[in-house]
Amino acid sequence: MAPTGDGAGHRSAPRRRGRLLWVVGLVTALLVADVVAGTLLANPAQEVPAPLDAEAGLDGIAALAGLDYAPELFREQFVQGEGRYDALLGWRMEDTAGEYLNIVEGERVTRTTTAPREPRVVWFFGGSTMYGFGQRDEHTIPSELVALAEGEGIALDAHNFGAQAYVNWQGVSRFADLLTDRPAPDLAVFYDGYNDLSLQFVDGPVRQPSHALARVHRERLVASSATDGSTTAGDIRRWWADHSATVNLWHRVSDRFGGDGAELRLTEAEPSLVPDAVDPDAVTGAAVDLLRRGRDLASGVAGAYGVEVQFWFQPTIYTKEPVPGEVEVLERVAVRTPDWVPVTQAVRDRLPADVVDLADVLDDHPDPLFWDAVHTNETGARLIAEAAWPALRSALAGQAQP
Amino acid sequence: MTPEVDRGATAVWPLPPVDEAVPSGPTVASVLLRAAPALVLALLLGWWLEPWVGVAIVVAAAVLTLVSLLSPTAARGIDRAFAAVSHGVGRGLSAVVLTVVFVVMFVPVGLVRRVLRKDLLATGAAASGTTWLTRWGWRDRRLPERSYASERDLLGGRRAGRLLWGVGLVVALVAVDASVGTVLVDPPAASTPPPVAEGSGEAAAIPALAGLDYVPQLFAEQFAAESGQYDALLGWRLEDSDGEYLNIVGEERVSATSAAATDDPVVVWFFGGSAMYGFGQRDEHTIPSELVALAEADGVALEAHNFGTPAYVNWQGLSLFNQLLTEREAPDLAVFYDGYNDLSMQLVDGPVTEPSHVLARVQEQQLTAPAATVDRTSVQDIGGWWADHSGVTNLYRRVRDRFEDDGPEVQLTEAEASAVPADVDVDATADATADLLARGRELTAAVGEAYGVDVQFWFQPTLYTKGPVEGEGQLPGRAANRTPAWIPTIAALRAGFPAEVVDLADALDGYPDPLFWDTVHTNETGARLVAEAAWPALLADLTEMT
Numbered sequence: 001m002a003p004t005g006d007g008a009g010h011r012s013a014p015r016r017r018g019r020l021l022w023v024v025g026l027v028t029a030l031l032v033a034d035v036v037a038g039t040l041l042a043n044p045a046q047e048v049p050a051p052l053d054a055e056a057g058l059d060g061i062a063a064l065a066g067l068d069y070a071p072e073l074f075r076e077q078f079v080q081g082e083g084r085y086d087a088l089l090g091w092r093m094e095d096t097a098g099e100y101l102n103i104v105e106g107e108r109v110t111r112t113t114t115a116p117r118e119p120r121v122v123w124f125f126g127g128s129t130m131y132g133f134g135q136r137d138e139h140t141i142p143s144e145l146v147a148l149a150e151g152e153g154i155a156l157d158a159h160n161f162g163a164q165a166y167v168n169w170q171g172v173s174r175f176a177d178l179l180t181d182r183p184a185p186d187l188a189v190f191y192d193g194y195n196d197l198s199l200q201f202v203d204g205p206v207r208q209p210s211h212a213l214a215r216v217h218r219e220r221l222v223a224s225s226a227t228d229g230s231t232t233a234g235d236i237r238r239w240w241a242d243h244s245a246t247v248n249l250w251h252r253v254s255d256r257f258g259g260d261g262a263e264l265r266l267t268e269a270e271p272s273l274v275p276d277a278v279d280p281d282a283v284t285g286a287a288v289d290l291l292r293r294g295r296d297l298a299s300g301v302a303g304a305y306g307v308e309v310q311f312w313f314q315p316t317i318y319t320k321e322p323v324p325g326e327v328e329v330l331e332r333v334a335v336r337t338p339d340w341v342p343v344t345q346a347v348r349d350r351l352p353a354d355v356v357d358l359a360d361v362l363d364d365h366p367d368p369l370f371w372d373a374v375h376t377n378e379t380g381a382r383l384i385a386e387a388a389w390p391a392l393r394s395a396l397a398g399q400a401q402p
Numbered sequence: 403m404t405p406e407v408d409r410g411a412t413a414v415w416p417l418p419p420v421d422e423a424v425p426s427g428p429t430v431a432s433v434l435l436r437a438a439p440a441l442v443l444a445l446l447l448g449w450w451l452e453p454w455v456g457v458a459i460v461v462a463a464a465v466l467t468l469v470s471l472l473s474p475t476a477a478r479g480i481d482r483a484f485a486a487v488s489h490g491v492g493r494g495l496s497a498v499v500l501t502v503v504f505v506v507m508f509v510p511v512g513l514v515r516r517v518l519r520k521d522l523l524a525t526g527a528a529a530s531g532t533t534w535l536t537r538w539g540w541r542d543r544r545l546p547e548r549s550y551a552s553e554r555d556l557l558g559g560r561r562a563g564r565l566l567w568g569v570g571l572v573v574a575l576v577a578v579d580a581s582v583g584t585v586l587v588d589p590p591a592a593s594t595p596p597p598v599a600e601g602s603g604e605a606a607a608i609p610a611l612a613g614l615d616y617v618p619q620l621f622a623e624q625f626a627a628e629s630g631q632y633d634a635l636l637g638w639r640l641e642d643s644d645g646e647y648l649n650i651v652g653e654e655r656v657s658a659t660s661a662a663a664t665d666d667p668v669v670v671w672f673f674g675g676s677a678m679y680g681f682g683q684r685d686e687h688t689i690p691s692e693l694v695a696l697a698e699a700d701g702v703a704l705e706a707h708n709f710g711t712p713a714y715v716n717w718q719g720l721s722l723f724n725q726l727l728t729e730r731e732a733p734d735l736a737v738f739y740d741g742y743n744d745l746s747m748q749l750v751d752g753p754v755t756e757p758s759h760v761l762a763r764v765q766e767q768q769l770t771a772p773a774a775t776v777d778r779t780s781v782q783d784i785g786g787w788w789a790d791h792s793g794v795t796n797l798y799r800r801v802r803d804r805f806e807d808d809g810p811e812v813q814l815t816e817a818e819a820s821a822v823p824a825d826v827d828v829d830a831t832a833d834a835t836a837d838l839l840a841r842g843r844e845l846t847a848a849v850g851e852a853y854g855v856d857v858q859f860w861f862q863p864t865l866y867t868k869g870p871v872e873g874e875g876q877l878p879g880r881a882a883n884r885t886p887a888w889i890p891t892i893a894a895l896r897a898g899f900p901a902e903v904v905d906l907a908d909a910l911d912g913y914p915d916p917l918f919w920d921t922v923h924t925n926e927t928g929a930r931l932v933a934e935a936a937w938p939a940l941l942a943d944l945t946e947m948t
Contacts, residue, residue, distance in 0.1 A: 018567060019516055019517070020517075020570070021566075021567050021570035021571050021574060022563060022566050022567045022570055023513055023516070023517065023570065024569075024570035024573050024574055025565070025566030025567055025568065025569035025570030025571070025573065026509075026513070026566050026570070028569050028570065028573045029566060029569055085762075085765075085766040085769060085770060086756070086758075087637060087757075087758040087759045087761075087762035087765065087766075088635060088636070088637065088717065088718070088721060088757050088758065088759065089635065090634060090635065169635065170635070173635065173721065173724075176724070176845055176849075177756070177757055177845075179845065179848070180841035180842075180844050180845050181841065208633070208725065209634075209635050209725055210633075210634040210635065211634045211635065213634075214632075214634035217632075217634065217769055218632040218634075220768060220769055221632060221765060221768055221769065222632070233787070235783050235784075235787065236783075236784055236787055239781075239783065239784060292728075293725075293728035293729065294728075296728045297724055297727070297728050297849075299852075300727070300849060300852030300853055301845070301848055301849055301852060303852050304847075304848030304849065304851045304852045305848060
């Protein structure tokens with residue numbers, strides 16, 4: 001029988017399998033080429049997000065204009081960062097030595113009094129404003145208070161335990177922790193408000209003691225736990241998406257036409273965004289309740305150790321009418337919401353009489369003091385110290401002189 | 403002499419006319435024609451890339467246009483240069499575009515054609531009735547592989563085909579391996595390993611739990627509930643749970659309710675780790691529940707609130723106590739039942755001199771790891787994924803585990819982080835534990851005083867303080883935090899206890915049957931015995947109060 005010339009009749013199963021393998025190989029080769037091209041053509045800027053660099057923008061901030069120490073101070077501040085991990089506080093300050101910023105044994109170095117009398121020991125707690133973010137060691141609020149006391153012949157031994165981003169409960173917990181570790185002070189001051197409200201705006205209403213990075217930490221821990229055991233197919237898909245030239249090209253094109261800008265990965269800046277649907281009443285109620293609980297515990301513990309306590313409510317740019325040079329600061333804040341002013345006022349309205357409300361102490365000052373929504377320059381720290389000094393002096397005067 | 407022109411070549415790429423008449427001067431139209439593309443290009447690049455690129459192009463175009471206006475000779479040179487560049491760019495773009503067209507259109511069509519064995523160009527007429535003779539050897543030759551190209555067996559083409567075939571074979575084998583490994587994965591290894599209770603997977607096989615029909619269900623409920631929920635300042639806290647044997651309501655383990663008739667029961671808050679929480683015991687048989695029963699027998703109405711939380715150290719219990727005092731009505735008495743977790747933390751991570759918890763090191767590593775590794779998957783991750791899903795690797799691990807005594811290899815987990823270093827310093831560990839416990843007691847007493855709450859501190863028994871009986875001997879060897887330092891460290895710690903500490907470490911001594919199902923958790927009998935040993939101290943305090 002003559003051959004027909006029809007090749008189809010000769011194609012056996014092995015040939016089909018061979019073709020299938022050939023196709024699989026081709027697809028694999030294309031994927032590899034895609035990944036190689038994507039890896040080589042990756043946008044370097046996406047690999048390593050640029051770190052926060054306030055230093056670069058200092059020149060445009062009116063409250064810091066002309067301060068020759070500011071660049072070095074801010075460099076030291078940002079190198080210091082948020083400190084080191086602490087299992088039960090979230091974080092705590094880490095010792096550092098700088099030209100303008102020094103932390104020794106977990107406390108920011110403060111001016112030493114030259115008054116001749118036996119010093120009265122005061123511990124200061126709070127967030128970065130008490131810590132002195134934007135101020136040199138000698139010009140933080142505690143240092144300014146030492147100077148004020150000294151001016152009146154009172155020797156103040158100030159210990160600044162302010163820590164970046166601390167809310168009131170963290171300060172109270174640190175206070176309790178320290179009481180079991182060091183001799184008790186004569187007085188303890190808790191200077192709070194902004195971080196407590198910020199926590200509520202971003203993550204709230206938060207009804208149990210927490211801190212400003214709680215959500216970030218929880219997400220990281222959950223993510224780490226999820227990937228501890230084994231890598232998932234989703235991880236591999238993400239890896240491919242990260243390294244694929246095709247996906248890269250698609251992202252670039254979609255970014256151009258999407259109008260939303262380049263796709264960003266989750267960073268710590270994102271969690272600071274305030275949701276659109278903030279319930280001002282719930283946030284106010286939660287903040288008031290947590291601050292009340294913190295004062296309650298601090299007073300109880302302090303009483304047991306024979307320590308006087310004071311609670312100061314801090315000023316922010318939302319409690320002070322911004323002057324020229326401060327208005328643009330509002331546009332740069334991460335925790336941005338129109339509810340700051342009414343909620344802050346509502347919280348202040350519900351502060352009990354034992355709270356020293358310092359929120360208005362920077363009002364009417366003609367020059368810019370704030371370099372962001374809550375941190376002031378050294379002039380601001382001095383003005384706050386001057387406003388707080390009478391209350392502090394009164395508390396010290398009420399105690400028996402050692 | 404007139405240059406010879408290849409007519410075939412010029413048919414494809416015609417040369418620019420050589421003797422073209424030179425215009426007398428630039429016209430406005432020609433200038434605009436020259437400037438317009440540059441302007442459009444500048445706008446597009448300025449918008450897409452960087453504004454300064456657009457500006458540079460505009461400047462360059464302006465300069466060239468100006469030069470063209472001033473000098474016709476220069477204009478011709480510029481035109482020639484542009485023509486040459488256009489020629490090169492055109493060819494380059496042609497290659498790119500045609501490659502894309504080939505890859506995007508022809509390759510898929512060709513592949514589909516090959517897979518479906520459908521020749522899109524075949525008319526069907528040649529299949530039958532053809533007068534063409536079949537060439538000798540036709541059957542032995544491969545069929546045409548290209549739809550519209552030479553059918554010669556090009557050596558390179560065959561090599562490329564073989565390479566792709568080889569790659570395909572490898573990928574297919576890897577896919578089969580991963581599929582087999584995924585399907586045949588060892589179920590216990592795939593599930594989340596219990597971090598605390600090693601050996602609980604075969605709980606019923608442990609003598610202390612043998613014959614207890616509720617154990618499988620209880621342990622299933624325990625492992626579902628034990629990790630609790632994240633807490634920013636405590637590390638974690640209990641999460642409400644509803645089970646047959648284990649219930650958590652309002653973030654406290656449900657306890658027995660006193661039947662003693664009184665409107666004013668004595669309220670006691672209990673704090674501690676999983677031993678107080680009742681790991682291995684049903685709600686009605688935890689230490690607090692047993693105390694309720696003991697009190698009831700003595701006519702005391704005890705309202706027990708069990709805030710024991712798995713893996714808590716003393717300071718966490720104290721911190722929770724602080725929080726609760728600002729939130730709820732203060733109790734009459736608070737009991738802190740600690741020891742094992744405090745020592746475990748010190749043995750594993752110590753000496754720890756500041757308040758911390760047992761997962762601090764794990765969490766610190768997770769939180770301080772570079773964000774890039776959290777978000778981005780690495781090549782190692784993919785290798786790990788393959789190893790986890792590979793049948794060959796699975797088989798290799800099983801075979802290797804057969805010949806090794808250390809049991810199956812596990813990924814880095816919280817259990818692995820519980821390993822105790824070989825060079826642990828017993829004195830330093832005992833000192834650090836004693837110091838943190840003392841600080842905790844001091845602060846607890848101060849807070850209790852501030853809120854009018856009596857406090858008691860109980861030191862718990864463990865297998866190390868009791869000494870194993872038959873049925874318990876294998877347990878120390880199975881503990882993740884095993885070390886010979888346990889016994890001397892505990893002894894050193896106990897030797898320094900002040901009188902205020904109720905030392906229950908010997909409460910289980912002398913009991914003939916196995917009580918422990920790991921080095922610290924007991925069965926319900928153990929909980930009852932601990933409660934019986936602690937009851938006199940509690941009763942004394944309650945009597946003093948009333």
